[in-house]
Amino acid sequence: MSSISEDNLLIVHGGGPTAVINASLYGAIEEAKRYRKITGIYGAIGGVEGILQETYIDLKKQTYSSIERLPFTPASAIGTSRIHLRETDYEIILTNLLKKRIKYLLFNGGNGSMDTCGKIFRLAQEHDIRVLGIPKTVDNDIAVTDHSPGFGSAARFIAAATAEIAQDIKSMPIHVCIIEAMGRNAGWITASSILAQEKAGDAPHLIYVSERAFDSVKFLEDVQQLHKEYGGVVVVVSEGLKDGQGNSIVPPLMTKGRDVYFGDVGTHLAMLVIKELGIKARSEKPGIMGRASIAYQSAKDREEAILAGAYSVQSALQGETGKMVGFKRISNHPYHCEPFLIPLNEVMMHEKKLPDSFINSRGNGITSEFIEYCKPLIGEPLPTFTNYII
Template sequence: MPATGNAIVGQSGGPTTVINSSLAGVVDAASRSRKIGRIFGMRFGIQGVLEDFLLDLGKEKEETLKALRSTPSSALGSSRLKLADEHFAPILDQLKKYDIRFFFMVGGNDTMDTIHRIVEYAAEHGWEMTGVGVPKTVDNDLFGVDHTPGYPSAARYVALSVLQAGLLARDMQRVDQFVVFQTVGRSAGWLPAAAACARSKSLTAPHVILLPERPFMRDRFLAAVKEAQEEHGFVSIVCGEGITNPDGSPVSASSTTDNFQNVEFGAMGGASAAMILHRIISDEFGWRGEFQVTESLQMCAADRAVRLDIKEAYACGRQAVKLAVKGHGGVMVTIERGRGKQYKAEFGTIPLGEVANKERPMPDEYIADGGMDVTPEFLKYVRPLVGELPEYANLKIKRARV
């Protein structure tokens, strides 16, 4: 049986619309457990432990914790600190000081690596502590899951943005002939792929979807752009921020990296794939157009949150505590898709060591031949997560006669 004591929870990496719902789930379940005394929160991730800056979450009002479920961003504050050897001893000293026996973090693959290493170090030095990871990433690239909390809401943000930008591009085609929308997601194409949900009987956009899982082929891309413009009068293009050339170099031309050696995209990288694509199209065809790079907005848009996403994130937080108090540590909570025609989430686990520093790209069966679109199989996967999108009115475009 695990030792009784206090619990600590932190948030790490980029924010999501629902990461605070997971935090609320952890706090709620921990406060109800007889094995857990106090529940502390790390201020700015693991840096809060190193700096002795912890919050007493047990003192928060019930209405605050309830409101936390629908609050975007990372309420505790986040961090991207990469642990070095010299960090472990002072971290363990702080964990002992606060009698931490249950260690939770909400984050992605780098965060799971952090939990794994800290818990292993504690065990090697005689400190019994149970660590469980709560999944989070809008990129949807965590290994061993159907999807991650945060992805459904971010995917909906992308789909709605491309839907509305597509209407604008269609109606402004006499002014601007194309629009390029860039998503976050690094080297995974799950978010740009979700833009395909924007298509309907009345809107053909997006016409081209560029995924990081396939190399950017300039000539094929330009041919697809020209074909779409000739057929529809305008072109809607969606790209993942991490698309690469055939030689593996970023289309964004960025060479900047963060502390985990991940390539920086968008403003932090000093360039963007969308900007480069805009230039390529303008140079080739002489068209006017625009590029849209919303960056972190798609990671914390509470006004576009998916209710299912909020509920699943909260459930993941609660599940992590249930596992920990039963002594089932060294794992990350997973969301799995139940069998049957109707979507249903089920919860499982995967060892932290199998998740840490790994990525899950889109599988080939979700990517259309030619590499610039998705398949019906992907739409079947993603639509239950994104939810219904609005249908907008369309006039009958037919020249009047006298």
């Protein structure tokens, strides 16, 4: 089949939404508008299913005010999906891209979406369709890049939520509160709760991430000791905690295809505290409340998401393909990151875990090295509550 002569651009969202996925969309749209050679700018409605079903939105026809609101709008304005594609689906995707005369395909998503993006690239490259990935994940588990747009805002949310819960527990210190954070295989969001601490002794008092095997005996020892000291204890845990054998600490509730649904870790641990220690305990699970919370959106996260979208367009126009936009940290003081390109095969289904240096030796807390890494990503400092406590 011959090369495409008309230069249309298509943007696709994949996986769970974030507080800044629309900011990346905005960056791509605004950058694409600058080039006359890009004839049409389209969005696939509902993720990759939009390509399969040929349902698109013409982004050039949207009002100025609609586009300008994107960076401050939660979740995905064009929809997204987690569909499991079959081999035959990729052939349909290629056929439909050619039919729509797509020259540039931008895929915004996490490591699973980058896997899809890479497979499309392999088929599309002989037709001179340029395929670029835009990183997006609250879990911050995409390999190679310093961090991913979406994480900074999710980190800001969990830190703020933990700080507010901490004040509740501090004002009536009678029980243990266990907060379950998102991130089944990587503990980046859970670790970010450490930013709620203003001084030694502040909550969260204990943090358990999925990168370390969970020891229930040590957990109960830690909780009992801290309860004697403070009365109220705040614990933050990853939803994917596993025991020493690599099994989830809670049994699966349901298996559907390749997906396994587990019970709540927070509820399980709260019950464990009640039964084994006789201490009143409760669990909190913000869940998707923090995934796309615009109220706690990080200004730095938004800024970098816009940059990632714009850089993907610039790179595609320069002839790049089969790569994902990443961020390289240049300095912490002042904080500065620069975009660069990563071959898709280096990020397809590769999960980035918390390094050991970010976790304390007992496995129940987070180090200052992580704080140094994460603090710039949440944007402006969190509100301080110290001066309001009697």
